[in-house]
Amino acid sequence: MKYEKILIRFGELSLKGNNKMTFVRKLASNISKICNVDLKHIDIMIDRIFIPYSIENLNNLNYVFGISSYSPVFQLNSNLDEIEKLIQKIDFAPHKNFKINSRRKWKDFPLSSLDLNIHLGNFVLKNNKHLTVKVKDPDIEVNIEIHKNFSYIFWEKIKGLGGLPVGVSGKTIHLLSGGIDSPVAALEMIKRGVQVDFLAFISPPHTDETTIKKLKLIVDLITKYQIKSTLYLFNYTEIMNYIGLTSNQKYKIVLMRRSFYRIASSIALKTHCLGISNGENLAQVASQTMEAIHVIHNQSLLPVYQPLLTLDKIEIISKSEKFNLFPISTIKACETCELFAPNHPATKPSIDVAQALEEELDLLQGLEEKAINNNIERLFFKINSKIDIK
Structure with a gap:
């Protein structure tokens, strides 16, 4: 037989x-x-x-x-x-x-x-x-x-x-960190037919080669499910250092993530994406309270998709293990958000305060525009192709 x-x-x-x-x-x-x-x-x-x-x-x-x-x-x-x-x-x-x-x-x-x-x-x-x-x-x-x-x-x-065949639901820019949540969120978007491009913010020399290798490994694995992927590595060091000068240190993460969404929106519009997606999980960390999400997403020009919003950590870890992401996601690395987090971040920020602080940082918008034009490395991944991951 x-x-x-x-x-x-x-x-x-x-x-x-x-x-x-x-x-x-x-x-x-x-x-x-x-x-x-x-x-x-x-x-x-x-x-x-x-x-x-x-x-x-x-x-x-x-x-x-x-x-x-x-x-x-x-x-x-x-x-x-x-x-x-x-x-x-x-x-x-x-x-x-x-x-x-x-x-x-x-x-x-x-x-x-x-x-x-x-x-x-x-x-x-x-x-x-x-x-x-x-x-x-x-x-x-x-x-x-x-x-x-x-x-x-x-x-x-x-x-x-x-789910649905990849590519029938449009395309998003996905904010990728090296943690457990955001890679799982990317696959949840892919499951609904979305083609996902990745945007990762790095801050050399604080972001080491292990962190960048980890990001590449994550995208390489996810590419098996969606055939092709683009990873945008955004050098955020200069902008991060400038935001660090804010007069209200509790707002550093909020200001940084608002900046992320302005940058992501610019890239998304240029690459014909219909939204921005992420691995946010409600109330998991200070920047993911309802108040913080409201203030941060205020800067996005496109819809923001959060497929993990209401899951608990055990559910997310289970999905990470199912897709063989967990061993990669738990590799120790230096991530921009973790490096920049204040001891006591604002958990209930307001848009008015955030805007006032951004007005004080009057060079911020110019730094972002300059970085969008000069500080992005594009990496292309394709299924069944050998990727040079150094």
């Missing part, structure tokens, strides 16, 4: 109405790139996609958003004798009960789905006297799909990542 293909299901896409096939074709394109399978070898149906079977393809589907589940399948002619011969080869010995689940997609097949269930159920019982039929939660559920040209038999169902 030899698997021929992998059957791919896409539950949420079935709700897309007249736009469904646009989403399905995008999913097929993403599968082609992530699994490195030529599109001409991918069969697209109204509620199914089939790709050639291989262990490598089976493993790579773990990185494809937009899939509800998938199964390695046996392919055979839509002929009852051939179906019986293949079912006869299934090893039912380890199981106490079973279920036959048929779907007759080709209506000219001589048996209806119900009749085929009964016929094949009796066929299995005849050859396996120890078995009983169990409709709910059987030890093994044998699925048969009858199509015009071929039929497919399978009993393994692997849970997919769900």
Whole structure:
């Protein structure tokens, strides 16, 4: 017995109405790139996609958003004798009960789905006297799909990542730190079909090479899920030092993060992004209270998306481990926000105070504009490409 293909299901896409096939074709394109399978070898149906079977393809589907589940399948002619011969080869010995689940997609097949269930159920019982039929939660559920040209038999169902195909929902600039939250938030955005570009603020010489390597490793891993990524490394040292001169030290982080959103907005508009996303988690730190978020986001020219806003830390860590991000995110590094944090940051800042402090720092806007033009290094990541991470 030899698997021929992998059957791919896409539950949420079935709700897309007249736009469904646009989403399905995008999913097929993403599968082609992530699994490195030529599109001409991918069969697209109204509620199914089939790709050639291989262990490598089976493993790579773990990185494809937009899939509800998938199964390695046996392919055979839509002929009852051939179906019986293949079912006869299934090893039912380890199981106490079973279920036959048929779907007759080709209506000219001589048996209806119900009749085929009964016929094949009796066929299995005849050859396996120890078995009983169990409709709910059987030890093994044998699925048969009858199509015009071929039929497919399978009993393994692997849970997919769900969500939407990457690229169907526009693009964001994602504020990336080397911590646990922001990489997970990026993948949550990608799960909803968003293409994510990354913006990281570094402050050499305080930001060491380990920190930059860590950022590259994070983006390289996330690229496996979204095919291509851009990382903007923004040298923030001069601006950070200037904001450090503020007359109200409690507002340093607030002023710095307001600056982040002005810069992110400028980059986003130039690169046709439709929003800014981040890993903010409500009330986790001083800059993420409702008051602080209100004051900081006031500077964004685009919507700000916060997919982790209401999750607790245990939930976020669980997601980080699921996506294999946790070992990278816990590498010790020097991050700009941590270096700059005052001992007693403002937890309930006001826009009026923040604006007054920015007026005192009258060179701030000019420094930001200068840095946007001169202090950004762009790094490009592509799936299945070797990235030089030094």
